[in-house]
Amino acid sequence: MTCEEAEILLHALIDGELDAGHAREVETHVAACPRCAAALTAYRQMSRAVAGAGLRYTAPPALRQRIEAALPQPRVTSRRDLLKGFAMGSAVSALAATGLVAVVLRGDDEQRILSDVVSAHLRSLQAGHLTDVVSTDQHTVKPWFNGRLDVAPPVIDLTAQGFTLVGGRLDYVDARAIGAVVYRRRQHVINLFVSQTATTERQPARIETIQGFNIRRWSDRGLNYWAVSDIGADELAEFGDKFETASRANREG
Amino acid sequence: MPASASHDDPERARRFREAALPYLDDVYTLARYLLRNPTDAEDAVQECYLRALKHFDGYRGPAMKPWLFAILRNVCHAEYARRATTAAPSIEDLPETAEQTPLWREQQDTPETEILRERDAATIRRLVEALVEPFKETFILREINNLSYREIADTVGAPVGTVMSRLARARAMLRAAWTAEEEQPQ
Numbered sequence: 001m002t003c004e005e006a007e008i009l010l011h012a013l014i015d016g017e018l019d020a021g022h023a024r025e026v027e028t029h030v031a032a033c034p035r036c037a038a039a040l041t042a043y044r045q046m047s048r049a050v051a052g053a054g055l056r057y058t059a060p061p062a063l064r065q066r067i068e069a070a071l072p073q074p075r076v077t078s079r080r081d082l083l084k085g086f087a088m089g090s091a092v093s094a095l096a097a098t099g100l101v102a103v104v105l106r107g108d109d110e111q112r113i114l115s116d117v118v119s120a121h122l123r124s125l126q127a128g129h130l131t132d133v134v135s136t137d138q139h140t141v142k143p144w145f146n147g148r149l150d151v152a153p154p155v156i157d158l159t160a161q162g163f164t165l166v167g168g169r170l171d172y173v174d175a176r177a178i179g180a181v182v183y184r185r186r187q188h189v190i191n192l193f194v195s196q197t198a199t200t201e202r203q204p205a206r207i208e209t210i211q212g213f214n215i216r217r218w219s220d221r222g223l224n225y226w227a228v229s230d231i232g233a234d235e236l237a238e239f240g241d242k243f244e245t246a247s248r249a250n251r252e253g
Numbered sequence: 254m255p256a257s258a259s260h261d262d263p264e265r266a267r268r269f270r271e272a273a274l275p276y277l278d279d280v281y282t283l284a285r286y287l288l289r290n291p292t293d294a295e296d297a298v299q300e301c302y303l304r305a306l307k308h309f310d311g312y313r314g315p316a317m318k319p320w321l322f323a324i325l326r327n328v329c330h331a332e333y334a335r336r337a338t339t340a341a342p343s344i345e346d347l348p349e350t351a352e353q354t355p356l357w358r359e360q361q362d363t364p365e366t367e368i369l370r371e372r373d374a375a376t377i378r379r380l381v382e383a384l385v386e387p388f389k390e391t392f393i394l395r396e397i398n399n400l401s402y403r404e405i406a407d408t409v410g411a412p413v414g415t416v417m418s419r420l421a422r423a424r425a426m427l428r429a430a431w432t433a434e435e436e437q438p439q
Contacts, residue, residue, distance in 0.1 A: 008421045015395065015420075017402050043424055045369045046431065050396050053374040055381060059281035063295045067277070067302045072266040123399065129278075150271075170275055175317070177275040 001029040006036045014043055051126045058132065068147070114217070114226070116173045118210045121191045121228040124169065124180065130189065131167030131182050141168040145179050151223060153179035153194035154247055161242045163190065183239070190229040190239060197224045205240050207233050216240040220247070269309050272317050273302065279398050280321050286382065286393045287329045297332060301325040319400065319407040326390075326408065369431055380430050388423035395420055 001009075006029045012018045013026045030037045124130050133144040142155040148170055157165045162185065169180040173193060183190040203219035214236045216227040227240055280301060284294035301324045305312075312320060372380070384392060387409070394405045402420075406413045 007425075008417055011421050011424060012402070012417060015402070039428075042369050042428055046424065046428060047396060049369070049372065050377060050381065053377040055282075055374075055378055055397050056278065057282045057285045059277045059298065060291075060295065063281065063298060064274075064277060066299055067274070068270075070299070070303060071270060071306065072263055132278075148274075172275045175272075177271055 001025050003029075003033060003036055006030065006033070007039070010036060010040045011043065014040070014047060054129075056129050113174050114208060114210055114215055117191075117193050117215065117226045117228050118213050120171045120173055120178075120180070120193065121189075121213060124171070124182070124191055125189060130169065132169045134167040136165050136167075138165060141165065141181065144168055145170075149177055149179050151179065151194065151196045153181055153192075153223070154250070155181050156243060156246045156250065158183065158239070158242055158246060161246075163239050163242065185229070185231050185235065185239070188229055188231045190227055190231065190236070192243070193226040193228070195224050197222055205237070205244075207237060209233070218244070220244065265309070266306075269306055273305055273309075273321060276318050276321055277302075279318060280325055283322055283393060283398060284325055284329065286397070287326070287390065288332060289382070293332060297325060297328045300328045304328070316404060316407075318398070319404040322394070322398070322400075322408040323410070369428070372431065372434065376434065380427055380434065383430065384423055384426055388419050388426060391416060391419040392423035392427070 006026055009018065009022065009026045010030065013023055018026065030040050133141055135141050135144075136157070136159065138155040138157045142152070145151075145153055145155075145168060153168075155165070155168065159165060164184045166182045166184050169182060169191075171178050171180045171191075171193065173195070176195070179194045181192040181194065183192065197219050202221070205216050205218040208215045208217065213228055213230055214233045216225075216236045216239070218225050218240065225240075225243075227236055227243075229236055229239075231239075277298070281294060281298050284297045284301075285291065288294045288297060301321060304324050304327075305321055308324075381389070381392065381396075390409065391405060394400045394408060395402075400408065402413050402416050405416045405420075409416070411419075
């Protein structure tokens with residue numbers, strides 16, 4: 001490979017766009033060419049610095065409202081309607097009736113969604129876009145989701161239990177809007193993704209590992225949860241247990 | 254999925270809202286970099302969403318984000334045409350030669366051991382904004398909007414090979430500016 005070719009292809013290497021064969025060719029060239037090696041290092045540093053510089057803008061709330069106002073307004077769906085649908089004995093009819101975001105997980109779909117939430121977690125760390133609303137106050141974060149999602153993600157402050165609430169974010173998983181509640185444990189970020197599920201059946205927690213990240217996934221009262229972090233599986237399990245306990249206490253208290 | 258929806262159908266609006274609104278910050282970000290002015294960017298984004306809603310029934314792909322970006326580019330080009338007498342050159346007005354100079358010729362002086370010094374966010378933003386089109390746009394789509402090469406190609410209507418060479422050039426320009434910036438007294 002010549003330097004002219006490498007000049008172009010090393011960018012594709014940085015961006016993860018090369019197939020394994022070409023990646024090896026570029027790496028072989030770079031290993032023998034100090035100038036291209038320096039370029040690769042410099043471009044990697046540059047991409048990291050750019051990603052960390054917070055160059056994204058957030059649309060002003062007034063703009064969001066103007067666009068919302070220009071759209072035909074959706075029907076208001078109450079929780080009661082949803083339950084009525086289920087009482088009719090068909091989750092499908094309930095979905096059709098309410099137009100809910102349904103995350104019906106099947107084998108490969110579930111795998112894809114898991115890798116989606118890991119990607120969303122990674123994006124949140126890299127793009128300088130961890131939170132849309134920054135607050136350690138659950139009474140600020142929770143209302144922020146109103147009107148942005150068709151679910152109301154439970155926002156629970158677990159600071160006293162060692163998991164600090166830092167804010168909320170609108171994210172995108174499985175090509176749908178999803179709520180992310182963001183916590184910190186020491187230097188580690190935990191993204192708790194919340195979306196609607198097709199059933200109200202409770203599903204116990206499972207821990208999975210993808211690309212070195214732990215994911216604790218569970219369902220409760222019509223919501224799917226995915227907690228994603230690089231903290232250990234035991235700590236993530238602890239987070240999930242504390243969240244579920246606090247969530248139950250909130251309902252009963 | 255109900256297929257025969259009128260323009261005022263709430264179901265259709267709901268689907269559009271779910272599909273398109275999560276990208277509002279992405280679309281606004283691109284508009285800010287293309288138009289360099291918050292007010293123009295807001296107007297362009299609103300126009301983009303209205304056009305997207307209008308054409309939503311016919312939407313079959315590409316992915317939603319590149320589709321919205323492509324619409325936004327059209328809106329921005331119209332804005333450039335409107336400003337044509339005064340403004341900076343539009344994306345399409347670039348001299349052909351700018352893309353044809355061999356890339357490696359520009360980098361003869363780059364030291365082999367160069368390590369980029371850290372720059373603060375404001376400096377990085379200024380350097381990125383100073384890139385010329387169409388390289389700046391390609392760079393923004395890749396580094397800030399996180400599009401794949403294929404999605405960038407879909408957005409700008411150019412072959413992937415063109416996207417690759419534009420991105421290489423954009424980064425080479427930024428690297429040069431970055432280094433030059435460092436040589437100035439603090």
